[in-house]
Amino acid sequence: MAQRPYIVGNWKMNGTRAMLSEARAIDRAAQRHMKVEVAVAPPFTLVHAVHREAEQIGVGAQDCSPNADGAFTGDISATMVADAGAKFVILGHSERREGYGETSELVRAKADAALEAGLRVIICCGETLETRESGKAEAFVAKQLKVSLPKVEDAGEKISVAYEPIWAIGTGQTATIDDIATMHAMIRKLLIEIYGEEQALEIRILYGGSVKPENATDILGTAEVGGALVGGASLTADSFMSIALAATESVEG
Ligand code: PEP
Numbered sequence: 001m002a003q004r005p006y007i008v009g010n011w012k013m014n015g016t017r018a019m020l021s022e023a024r025a026i027d028r029a030a031q032r033h034m035k036v037e038v039a040v041a042p043p044f045t046l047v048h049a050v051h052r053e054a055e056q057i058g059v060g061a062q063d064c065s066p067n068a069d070g071a072f073t074g075d076i077s078a079t080m081v082a083d084a085g086a087k088f089v090i091l092g093h094s095e096r097r098e099g100y101g102e103t104s105e106l107v108r109a110k111a112d113a114a115l116e117a118g119l120r121v122i123i124c125c126g127e128t129l130e131t132r133e134s135g136k137a138e139a140f141v142a143k144q145l146k147v148s149l150p151k152v153e154d155a156g157e158k159i160s161v162a163y164e165p166i167w168a169i170g171t172g173q174t175a176t177i178d179d180i181a182t183m184h185a186m187i188r189k190l191l192i193e194i195y196g197e198e199q200a201l202e203i204r205i206l207y208g209g210s211v212k213p214e215n216a217t218d219i220l221g222t223a224e225v226g227g228a229l230v231g232g233a234s235l236t237a238d239s240f241m242s243i244a245l246a247a248t249e250s251v252e253g
Helices: 017-030 044-053 078-083 094-099 104-116 129-133 137-148 177-195 213-220 237-252
Strands: 006-010 037-041 058-061 088-091 120-125 159-163 204-208 227-230
Touching (some): 017 037, 044 058, 159 177, 227 237
Parallel strands (some): 006 037, 120 159, 159 204
């Protein structure tokens, strides 16, 4: 059975407890969008608090350690975020790949740890502008995913992929609808090779990169786009839930 569109807010390093009112507003509004799965990934410090407020939305983390426990000062394990109420974790975001040198091998190790802790994972991928302009975007993303994706049964339930061209994140620029469709079709083909058709067709491929209320309808209406990973526009209930509304309308037609 095809899964509901998945609209995930990545709050990045934004939010103190003052943001809980926004989380409550998102949760209340999500109750009017039952055909869409709405989730937010606040900073670690708010995961438990948002989880306690949330009746409808899923709560996730933005990263986790590949290690189970031990002498890793400053790190947070997958078990810890699950204990705090997270149901999923975003892994391999370009801000971690680029800013902290995270390799696809490390992303895979984190994904294994997350799945072991009972979390679902959103595996991010995406190319730089230089790679796109050199015509190698698809090959680059395919290589990232081949290494980053965990081998798991029930992949359709446990894994989502987020295609996020790096040059579109937080810049106001989005990929063209044709480029999104081409990349998502390539990713779907790859998922079928890795997981087999039955599971692969259940995996939602999200688009991320300056998704906002004004472009959500076009993006979410594109073939093989199963939702959106939203940064800036997820910080207020108003803009985030306008994107959820576009997702609802894309289902209802
Ligand atoms: C993101 O952080 O994953 C993202 C896509 O950010 P923005 O929507 O702000 O471009």
